[in-house]
Amino acid sequence: MLTQKVVKHIADLLPMHCEVCHLALTKPLPPSGICDHCSRYFAPIPRCQRCGLPTPFDIAECGECLKHPPKWRRLYCVADYQPPLAQYVHRLKYERQFWQASKLAVLLAQRIEKPAKVITFVPLHWGRYLRRGFNQSELIARSLARQLNVPCQSLFKRVRATPQQQGLTKVERKRNLDRAFLLNGEIVADHIAIVDDVLTTGSTVQHLCELLLEAGVKSVDIYCICRTPEPAS
Structure with missing residues (x-):
């Protein structure tokens, strides 16, 4: 099995290309795998600090x-759910490009001003986890926790399988999540962040926030890669 040192040496010999424009990257290589020119696609825009949706100016x-x-204190995101960021998420979630998780986490870490004491993630039901083989939110959360130097813990379990939220209205999403989650043990931190890949209505993380607040957590933040407006009710 190749050691990390050998892998790094091989990587140094191979040409690296920008994930977006596919032009050659110059050294030192950016952790995100994106050249300076394409990084402008991910430049922060004015947003509401509470819900994360775009606003005329930062408020x-x-x-x-x-x-x-919302139940959470603050939401941090990279950008809206649109190309090229949406393609990164799709590659991770549906094409099993697991290395995209660390690159997405690099982009997200740049946005976070004051990290929570503990990072957790939106869980999958065990049946869906077995079929898919991984939880994309967990992959992002664990990579993000390493970069921010905070612990990542699995604080929730999904006890009821639910249809996918995509395509449901806000009311349908809320009904879909009724009694779907439980806490996975004792909560000791007073400031916790929940990681999700894409946040639309926020119904799932709202429900998880309620569980944490009821357990005595004082402050909950949301860390997501993409923030997109909710569909019409």
Whole structure:
């Protein structure tokens, strides 16, 4: 089995290309695998700090959050669910390109100002996990935790298999998640972040936030790769 040292030596000999434009990268190689030119696609834009949706300028809470505040304190994301970022997520989730998780985590880590004390992730039901073989949110969370130097713990278990949330309205998503999750043990940290790959209505993480807050957690943040507006009800 090749050691990390040998693998690194081989990588140094091979040409590396930008994940987006496919042009050759110059050394030192960026951890994200994206050249300086294409990095502009991932430049931060003004967002509501609470819900993460785009706003005309950076604000702590948008009007919708003031009327209907989410359970979490703050949401950090890389960008909206659109190319080229959406392609990264798709490659990880559906093409089993597991190395994309660390590259996505690099992009996300750049956004986080004050990391939570513990990072966790949205769980899969065991049946779906067996069929897929991995949890993309867990892969991102564990890579992100290493970069931020904080522990990553599995704090939830999905006790009921549910249809996929994609394509459901906000009301249908909430009904779909009823009694679907439980805590996976004792919670000791007072500031926890939940990692998800794509956040739309936020119904899943809202439900998980409620479990943490009921267990005594004081503050919950959301770390996601893509934030996209919810579909019409």
